[in-house]
Amino acid sequence: MLEPHHPTRDQIRLENVLAALGNPLRMTVLQVLAAGGEYPCGAIVEGVSKSTLTHHWRVLRESGVINQRASGRELLLSLRREDLDARFPGLLTTILAAHQQSSS
Amino acid sequence: MLEPHHPTRDQIRLENVLAALGNPLRMTVLQVLAAGGEYPCGAIVEGVSKSTLTHHWRVLRESGVINQRASGRELLLSLRREDLDARFPGLLTTILAAHQQSSS
């Protein structure tokens, strides 16, 4: 399977990250991936069609939030925590904490 | 002039805040207001029509980012820093720092 395009660390733009996370489905994905590890595309969100998920993977990938790595017939998703922490220190941690706050 | 509707502190939703700031014009507004104080609508951004600005003021207001207060024939805009800091500790500071990082 072809490796999709990812922005380099320096190409990650704050506005794209915020816009990507300004969506409930994608915020949920962030929360799942924040625990660490890799997940195939189909193992994160339920009740949404495959083509809809593909759309959201693209938004998250092109904004620099996630990485997609081919493995067999799966694409494994993971959070680009090191890159995001290096580019915008504290941002991810603060957003995740705010989301916990918000959903309680 | 009629006071427009603002969400209460508890009604502020993280996703709305992130979506509001995931736009270059509105991020610029945040940066201006972050210095503190109140500004009339027409004194923040140039080169955009009044009706376009009204649209962005609504997005920022309804997401809970800004306050609009009537004063004479002006509406004074200010950042809802206390409310945002109370609701999402550190979020605003981190985003502003990230924006400085991003624009350099």
Place this chain on the structure above:
DNA sequence: ATTACTGTACGTGGATAGTCGTACAGTTAA
């Protein structure tokens, strides 16, 4: 009262977002 000023409301048009179904490419298993 009349005029000027500040900003919103409303309608419009083009662009983008979000959803889906179908079709297809690549990989693995039978």
Place this chain on the structure above:
DNA sequence: TTAACTGTACGACTATCCACGTACAGTAAT
């Protein structure tokens, strides 16, 4: 080699976003 599985590509459709011009309401100044 066939069949099943994972996910993307593409096109369609609806809804929302973003920008604008025009019209109007409220306030202040003349």
